[in-house]
Amino acid sequence: xxxxxxxxxxxxxxxxxxxxxxxxxxxxxxxxxxxxxxxxxxxxxxxxxxxxxxxxxxxxxxxxxxxxxxxxxxxxxxxxxxxxxxxxxxxxxxxxxxxxxxxxxxxxxxxxxxxxxxxxxxxxxxxxxxxxxxxxxxxxxxxxxxxxxxxxxxxxxxxxxxxxxxxxxxxx
Amino acid sequence: xxxxxxxxxxxxxxxxxxxxxxxxxxxxxxxxxxxxxxxxxxxxxxxxxxxxxxxxxxxxxxxxxxxxxxxxxxxxxxxxxxxxxxxxxxxxxxxxxxxxxxxxxxxxxxxxxxxxxxxxxxxxxxxxxxxxxxxxxxxxxxxxxxxxxxxxxxxxxxxxxxxxxxxxxxxxxxxxxxxxxxxxxxxxxxxxxxxxxxxxxxxxxxxxxxxxxxxxxxxxxxxxxxxxxxxxxxxxxxxxxxxxxxxxxxxxxxxxxxxxx
Amino acid sequence: xxxxxxxxxxxxxxxxxxxxxxxxxxxxxxxxxxxxxxxxxxxxxxxxxxxxxxxxxxxxxxxxxxxxxxxxxxxxxxxxxxxxxxxxxxxxxxxxxxxxxxxxxxxxxxxxxxxxxxxxxxxxxxxxxxxxxxxxxxxxxxxxxxxxxxxxxxxxxxxxxxxxxxxxxxxxxxxxxxxxxxxxxxxxxxxxxxxxxxxxxxxxxxxxxxxxxxxxxxxxxxxxxxxxxxxxxxxxxxxxxxxxxxxxxxxxxxxxxxxxxxxxxxxxxxxxxxxxxxxxxxxxxxxxxxxxxxxxxxxxxxxxxxxxxxxxxxxxxxxxxxxxxxxxxxxxxxxxxxxxxxxxxxxxxxxxxxxxxxxxxxxxxxxxxxxxxxxxxxxxxxxxxxxxxxxxxxxxxxxxxxxxxxxxx
Numbered sequence: 028x029x030x031x032x033x034x035x036x037x038x039x040x041x042x043x044x045x046x047x048x049x050x051x052x053x054x055x056x057x058x059x060x061x062x063x064x065x066x067x068x069x070x071x072x073x074x075x076x077x078x079x080x081x082x083x084x085x086x087x088x089x090x091x092x093x094x095x096x097x098x099x100x101x102x103x104x105x106x107x108x109x110x111x112x113x114x115x116x117x118x119x120x121x122x123x124x125x126x127x128x129x130x131x132x133x134x135x136x137x138x139x140x141x142x143x144x145x146x147x148x149x150x151x152x153x154x155x156x157x158x159x160x161x162x163x164x165x166x167x168x169x170x171x172x173x174x175x176x177x178x179x180x181x182x183x184x185x186x187x188x189x190x191x192x193x194x195x196x197x198x199x
Numbered sequence: 200x201x202x203x204x205x206x207x208x209x210x211x212x213x214x215x216x217x218x219x220x221x222x223x224x225x226x227x228x229x230x231x232x233x234x235x236x237x238x239x240x241x242x243x244x245x246x247x248x249x250x251x252x253x254x255x256x257x258x259x260x261x262x263x264x265x266x267x268x269x270x271x272x273x274x275x276x277x278x279x280x281x282x283x284x285x286x287x288x289x290x291x292x293x294x295x296x297x298x299x300x301x302x303x304x305x306x307x308x309x310x311x312x313x314x315x316x317x318x319x320x321x322x323x324x325x326x327x328x329x330x331x332x333x334x335x336x337x338x339x340x341x342x343x344x345x346x347x348x349x350x351x352x353x354x355x356x357x358x359x360x361x362x363x364x365x366x367x368x369x370x371x372x373x374x375x376x377x378x379x380x381x382x383x384x385x386x387x388x389x390x391x392x393x394x395x396x397x398x399x400x401x402x403x404x405x406x407x408x409x410x411x412x413x414x415x416x417x418x419x420x421x422x423x424x425x426x427x428x429x430x431x432x433x434x435x436x437x438x439x440x441x442x443x444x445x446x447x448x449x450x451x452x453x454x455x456x457x458x459x460x
Numbered sequence: 461x462x463x464x465x466x467x468x469x470x471x472x473x474x475x476x477x478x479x480x481x482x483x484x485x486x487x488x489x490x491x492x493x494x495x496x497x498x499x500x501x502x503x504x505x506x507x508x509x510x511x512x513x514x515x516x517x518x519x520x521x522x523x524x525x526x527x528x529x530x531x532x533x534x535x536x537x538x539x540x541x542x543x544x545x546x547x548x549x550x551x552x553x554x555x556x557x558x559x560x561x562x563x564x565x566x567x568x569x570x571x572x573x574x575x576x577x578x579x580x581x582x583x584x585x586x587x588x589x590x591x592x593x594x595x596x597x598x599x600x601x602x603x604x605x606x607x608x609x610x611x612x613x614x615x616x617x618x619x620x621x622x623x624x625x626x627x628x629x630x631x632x633x634x635x636x637x638x639x640x641x642x643x644x645x646x647x648x649x650x651x652x653x654x655x656x657x658x659x660x661x662x663x664x665x666x667x668x669x670x671x672x673x674x675x676x677x678x679x680x681x682x683x684x685x686x687x688x689x690x691x692x693x694x695x696x697x698x699x700x701x702x703x704x705x706x707x708x709x710x711x712x713x714x715x716x717x718x719x720x721x722x723x724x725x726x727x728x729x730x731x732x733x734x735x736x737x738x739x740x741x742x743x744x745x746x747x748x749x750x751x752x753x754x755x756x757x758x759x760x761x762x763x764x765x766x767x768x769x770x771x772x773x774x775x776x777x778x779x780x781x782x783x784x785x786x787x788x789x790x791x792x793x794x795x796x797x798x799x800x801x802x803x804x805x806x807x808x809x810x811x812x813x814x815x816x817x818x819x820x821x822x823x824x825x826x827x828x829x830x831x832x833x834x835x836x837x838x839x840x841x842x843x844x845x846x847x848x849x850x851x852x853x854x855x856x857x858x859x860x861x862x863x864x865x866x867x868x869x
Contacts, residue, residue, distance in 0.1 A: 075592075108520050110517050
């Protein structure tokens, strides 16, 4: 009678991986970030370029969705004007939890070069922002890097969003 | 003393101009006889108050009340079938008037004419929308930006700014960074006036530095942990700049003697 | 956690109970095929559009106001953000208007470089049009192919000026830099490549594609009179059978010396306009090819010599006292053009892009009006969309090729 000895810890053992629920959930969340196609201005063109053939966002599990109900990330790409600010907030409210916001480009961060009556001086006045992305316009590589930073951030946080504190949300 | 800044024109100004400097003028040429432009001026007859050629284009000054008739003549007998652009220039500070211009294009001759007229503040202008449909949007934009009313326009409403906006942005009295209403517009609209204190005023100073902010600013010479509180109980007091350029050095430093020693 | 706000639930976009049996639909401002921030309020009877009302201004940034508060050289990078798909054509239109006002002309090498960059930008913009138009109508693969070639053109721009999108590659009075080594060879290769791809990729995928033709033919028909009256220019006007191209009729730069054709279509519909865009890319490649030998025959001067308005080259500033003084004055105070007004039209990829500048002899423009082609093409939508079906709305928005940076300014 053959003795079957299975070493569960070795790689040829049973397909078991031990992890915590947080890690599992965050692994899923961070590797399928679906951004909202929310092109506002010039940066939207670079956002499209990062979704297109050369920079190829799909390999990172990032697929642009047209509806805020299906999206996890809002990439605010471009100048947010005062007339539009109401709609930006409305779209943010329509997104389901958990949700993250990337502010792409100088105009979205601080108003940038448009220090005028018609421009919101930083989208963080109306929407909480996770990642600020500098540049006018940022290159697609920068957007990819921002998305990777966001993935890193998601992996650090608790799966139960109510448990998140300032210390475990912070990027180092 | 603080420098006097006029209130009727708050746009950018040269901070220094030579006393003897006189700005030259782009040459205004007379309309050559027998040219296409001469025919245009002839067709307009006495409606053209003044006409000259400036940088290759004919400029015709007309009375504001005749704008529809003049444009009709230009369209029907001179072949100016397209109105490329129509807008206004604010001369309220200088003359109390707006200068309106219509930029017309003749496609068969490849010629351009600019029809210029002036209206007083508060006066309205007749719409040219029946002649050129492009004036539909252009006149709405002019109304939005300058507050110039257009008679008989099919849908005169704000176009670029929101409907509940106050003020007309391209007036010379409107500052570039907007007024009080503009600075709180999005906060009032989304959260309500009571959230003004929570969100705080806009930062319009690109060089602003927060001394105790360890998240966005690094220290020079020593390191502090990210996000640490380094204020050590100090109340944040903003850097005070001198309000006046002149400093009174004579205040307590010297004493006037009554008689010569 | 949801923060409290005053926004009411947004249900007013659908209005079912009306006596006249029409439905009001709110299209945008966030819509994937609204090409930016167009908001359309459509009144529908069944599937047919009865009334269309374009609502713009969602990207209004006050660029004309900024022009009144910035010196002429400071304002130039702001023009990048007008039509951000082809930035150099905006820079050029602005620089040309100021050059006409102060009465200078760029040296020949600068003209050759400018013309090359303008045509390269035309290709970039047209590729973007083909990509997004195809994506809106439903041809995803064309989007990916067209962006592949667009990246090569962006590489060329990046080699020249260092930026991908906001170039500022033209200065008032010339260009800031000479072409880097090997640029001309790369440009020639790119021209061959783009010619090949237009024929064998996009053309093969779209030109005779049955679905594409069904979606585009006889959709968005504009008559020539209507196009003129609404202020249409560029491919919108040529697509209606009017042979009008500012490069031919009022030539600027080197266009009078170059040999190229202006494609005109009298189909008046979206398909005709699409074929026009494809043919214009061929013509742009042809122009770039002609410019390559012309570049080699030019003198190396890049900026016009006009010490009152334009700083001397860097070597002179560093070695000559007077040049340094002029440079100091021009940087701290800005140039002061003579009093006068100028309107200069140029043929941007979208149509007639003109700058009206009113100068009062100050370093700041008294009034700057940007005549943007897309602004008037958006106005056309309120007539063009009436009577079409809701499925064609996206095709018609795509075919007008509007860019909201210049619609709202």
